[in-house]
Amino acid sequence: MSAWLIANIAPLMFITLVITLLIGFPVAFSLAAVGIFWAIVGIELNLLQPTLLQALPDRVWGVMSNDTLLCVPFFTFMGLILERSGMAEDLLDTIGQLFGPLRGGLAYAVIFVGALLAATTGVVAASVISMGLISLPIMLRYGYDRRLASGVIAASGTLAQIIPPSLVLIIMADQLGKSVGDMYAGAFIPGIVLAGLYGLYVAGVTIFKPQWAPALPLEARSLREPNGTSGITSVGVLVALAAAVSVAYAKFYLKDSPLDETIVISTCVGTAFAFVAAVVNKTMKLGLLSRIAERATFVMIPPLALIFLVLGTIFLGVATPTEGGAMGATGALIMALARRRITWKLLRQAMDTTAKLSTFVVFILIGARVFSLTFYGVNGHVWVEHLLTSLPGGQLGFLIVVNILIFVLAFFLDFFELSFIIIPLIGPVADKLGIDLIWFGVLLGVNMQTSFMHPPFGFALFYLRSVAPAKQYLDKLTNKLTDPVTTGQIYRGAIPFVLIQIVMIGLVITFPQMVMVYKAGDTAVDPSKIQIQLPPSESGTSAPDFSTPPGQPQTQQQQEQQQQKEEKQDSDAAQSLEDAFGTPKDKEPAAPAPAAPPPK
Amino acid sequence: MNALLSLSRAIDGMSERIGRLVYWLVLAVVLISAANASVRKAFNYSSNAFLEIQWYLFSVIFLLGAGYVLLHNAHVRIDIIAGRLSARAQNWIDVFGIIFFLFPMALVIMKLSWPLFMDSFTRNEVSTNAGGLIIWPARLLVPIGFLLLIVQGVSELIKRIAFLKGLIPNPLDKAHGKTAEEELAEEIALQRARDEQGSRT
Numbered sequence: 001m002s003a004w005l006i007a008n009i010a011p012l013m014f015i016t017l018v019i020t021l022l023i024g025f026p027v028a029f030s031l032a033a034v035g036i037f038w039a040i041v042g043i044e045l046n047l048l049q050p051t052l053l054q055a056l057p058d059r060v061w062g063v064m065s066n067d068t069l070l071c072v073p074f075f076t077f078m079g080l081i082l083e084r085s086g087m088a089e090d091l092l093d094t095i096g097q098l099f100g101p102l103r104g105g106l107a108y109a110v111i112f113v114g115a116l117l118a119a120t121t122g123v124v125a126a127s128v129i130s131m132g133l134i135s136l137p138i139m140l141r142y143g144y145d146r147r148l149a150s151g152v153i154a155a156s157g158t159l160a161q162i163i164p165p166s167l168v169l170i171i172m173a174d175q176l177g178k179s180v181g182d183m184y185a186g187a188f189i190p191g192i193v194l195a196g197l198y199g200l201y202v203a204g205v206t207i208f209k210p211q212w213a214p215a216l217p218l219e220a221r222s223l224r225e226p227n228g229t230s231g232i233t234s235v236g237v238l239v240a241l242a243a244a245v246s247v248a249y250a251k252f253y254l255k256d257s258p259l260d261e262t263i264v265i266s267t268c269v270g271t272a273f274a275f276v277a278a279v280v281n282k283t284m285k286l287g288l289l290s291r292i293a294e295r296a297t298f299v300m301i302p303p304l305a306l307i308f309l310v311l312g313t314i315f316l317g318v319a320t321p322t323e324g325g326a327m328g329a330t331g332a333l334i335m336a337l338a339r340r341r342i343t344w345k346l347l348r349q350a351m352d353t354t355a356k357l358s359t360f361v362v363f364i365l366i367g368a369r370v371f372s373l374t375f376y377g378v379n380g381h382v383w384v385e386h387l388l389t390s391l392p393g394g395q396l397g398f399l400i401v402v403n404i405l406i407f408v409l410a411f412f413l414d415f416f417e418l419s420f421i422i423i424p425l426i427g428p429v430a431d432k433l434g435i436d437l438i439w440f441g442v443l444l445g446v447n448m449q450t451s452f453m454h455p456p457f458g459f460a461l462f463y464l465r466s467v468a469p470a471k472q473y474l475d476k477l478t479n480k481l482t483d484p485v486t487t488g489q490i491y492r493g494a495i496p497f498v499l500i501q502i503v504m505i506g507l508v509i510t511f512p513q514m515v516m517v518y519k520a521g522d523t524a525v526d527p528s529k530i531q532i533q534l535p536p537s538e539s540g541t542s543a544p545d546f547s548t549p550p551g552q553p554q555t556q557q558q559q560e561q562q563q564q565k566e567e568k569q570d571s572d573a574a575q576s577l578e579d580a581f582g583t584p585k586d587k588e589p590a591a592p593a594p595a596a597p598p599p600k
Numbered sequence: 601m602n603a604l605l606s607l608s609r610a611i612d613g614m615s616e617r618i619g620r621l622v623y624w625l626v627l628a629v630v631l632i633s634a635a636n637a638s639v640r641k642a643f644n645y646s647s648n649a650f651l652e653i654q655w656y657l658f659s660v661i662f663l664l665g666a667g668y669v670l671l672h673n674a675h676v677r678i679d680i681i682a683g684r685l686s687a688r689a690q691n692w693i694d695v696f697g698i699i700f701f702l703f704p705m706a707l708v709i710m711k712l713s714w715p716l717f718m719d720s721f722t723r724n725e726v727s728t729n730a731g732g733l734i735i736w737p738a739r740l741l742v743p744i745g746f747l748l749l750i751v752q753g754v755s756e757l758i759k760r761i762a763f764l765k766g767l768i769p770n771p772l773d774k775a776h777g778k779t780a781e782e783e784l785a786e787e788i789a790l791q792r793a794r795d796e797q798g799s800r801t
Binding site: 022023025029035064069355413 | 619620622623624625626627629630631633634636637638640641651654655658659661662663665666668669670672674675676677678679680681682683685690693694696697700701702704705706708709712713716738739741742781782783784785787788789791792
């Protein structure tokens with residue numbers, strides 16, 4: 001019995017975990033309890049050192065002193081303040097008017113605003129709710145297909161998951177032991193491409209099913225010129241001029257900059273130009289710009305300013321992601337104050353939600369660390385690695401299997417659970433197969449985004465359901481009785497976008513260059529040539545537990561992993577600090593080796 | 601049981617007060633971090649104490665807030681199965697989970713983290729970073745945080761059992777007021793209505 005137990009302890013542990021999680025008790029506590037239970041079993045079986053559990057407080061300490069996690073409350077708080085600042089409403093109204101006259105225009109506006117909101121807030125619920133309340137009624141009023149309308153809103157809302165600064169990417173970076181800045185830079189282009197794919201789908205619909213996405217009728221275009229013309233020419237001229245300015249700036253001043261940096265800075269320069277033009281036009285009453293051109297310019301400034309403040313400074317290396325988050329949160333506060341949209345009640349609510357979300361996130365992480373302490377102790381990582389490396393097809397086979405696995409799990413688990421439980425297990429295997437971890441992280445990020453769209457549990461669908469009309473209602477403007485949006489329509493509307501997501505996963509696998517641009521910034525320094533001494537660990541008390549017992553030769557695997565660890569020492573001192581505090585990948589391999597060889 | 605229920609109410613009151621105090625630190629840590637970043641850029645001056653205070657405060661938020669989050673039932677669950685069960689079954693799951701998962705894990709971590717604090721306290725341990733802060737208050741947060749979690753767990757256990765005995769309404773669907781999402785939706789709808797009225801008059 002005990003021999004069988006010893007031989008199968010890792011799979012047993014994993015099965016116990018799955019069962020316990022499914023019971024429905026909070027994930028954080030179940031994870032930790034399973035870890036501790038099996039640690040005691042392992043110690044009783046002489047498989048683990050009795051001192052193993054002494055390392056527990058150290059795990060908690062490692063989570064506490066982890067700077068990266070500070071991004072979580074910062075970006076959450078920023079998103080919560082922003083969602084109340086009225087920015088989303090302004091954007092949706094104006095951009096809807098701008099694109100509305102096009103066939104499918106309202107859908108494009110939703111995608112465009114969804115991407116802009118994603119690049120500032122990173123909160124799916126806020127985007128979906130705003131768009132569901134503001135754009136959906138307009139789309140329904142003018143005869144959009146209900147499935148298309150709800151699908152495009154839910155999907156655009158989930159862009160917040162993949163376009164930086166998103167929480168998924170922070171946690172992914174933390175779990176894979178990479179820098180958040182690199183993860184952001186890597187996810188930037190895939191995020192934009194994904195939004196482009198959504199746009200392509202809408203374009204396809206307008207060609208094959210034009211009645212699904214009609215243009216706004218004349219009477220609904222409220223931002224027209226006094227003389228009745230649309231004023232679009234003026235927008236075109238301004239956009240063309242701004243684009244020319246930004247391209248010229250990029251050509252002359254940013255020749256050697258990496259792509260993400262170029263995009264961010266040149267966009268800012270172009271916007272600043274448009275803004276100055278609009279201000280000059282307004283104050284001097286030149287009348288050179290149409291109403292819509294002026295409005296669109298002003299409404300684009302706050303989100304673009306925030307994007308620059310947060311992503312721009314991170315990409316330029318001026319600020320760390322943590323600092324960028326804090327600056328963004330402060331910027332959002334200032335903006336909300338300036339617009340007089342913030343009250344004490346609102347502020348308290350934002351702080352309350354932020355505190356709750358950060359707490360449960362950190363507790364899942366603590367639980368996962370406790371679990372992994374035992375799981376690595378019983379060589380569970382070797383078991384997982386064996387399972388995954390024995391797959392046919394090498395790298396590609398591994399990527400395909402892992403993506404299918406995550407895609408299926410995403411029906412049941414949300415991204416916190418996926419990234420804290422699954423990523424630490426498969427990350428080291430990916431690393432061993434020579435897969436770039438940033439690429440891997442972005443790939444899984446795109447995949448996990450589907451967890452928000454999967455019927456019937458997807459959160460985006462759930463939020464949309466809560467704000468979409470569930471009963472027949474009288475449209476206030478047209479006085480027409482309008483049909484509700486059924487839950488079935490919301491579910492069916494999501495399916496094409498889930499398929500697009502799968503296409504995108506394929507694209508990221510096929511064209512890793514989209515992600516690899518993150519490396520462009522650091523070509524000047526070769527990380528492998530830099531030697532940095534790890535700072536001595538502060539947590540000296542647990543040191544004995546992490547070293548191999550004296551007199552016992554290191555296993556080959558441990559040596560390999562130690563070598564890897566040395567190779568991985570980054571140029572970034574902060575990164576090495578993080579390593580020292582133990583992202584699971586780097587610390588776990590040094591966990592105690594089995595005290596006795598398992599009896600056969 | 602009545603005495604236990606008043607104990608539970610007292611614990612809930614304490615956790616609620618602690619939570620409401622602790623969440624102000626979110627604003628504090630945001631402002632400190634932003635100020636620190638600006639000063640670092642503008643005057644090229646940075647202090648390790650300011651960097652450390654940020655994660656100190658964040659640790660206070662999640663460790664002292666753990667009980668508060670438990671009180672509000674905001675720790676994430678996987679409810680694909682539990683969500684379909686009866687209220688009684690859900691409460692039984694919590695009784696089981698609190699006794700066999702929550703208590704053991706919190707007790708073990710609390711007990712094991714205490715010596716670390718004592719050691720740090722007697723040595724008057726200071727951060728190894730230049731100009732860093734003293735460490736022992738942060739070390740003390742761990743046992744205190746898990747103690748608060750256990751205490752709140754006791755209160756939750758009392759409430760679950762009281763429900764199963766038919767003494768109180770289901771604590772799991774206790775209306776915690778509106779969710780943030782519901783309030784956001786209401787506010788946008790209100791704003792819309794105001795705008796529409798404005799445009800009509």
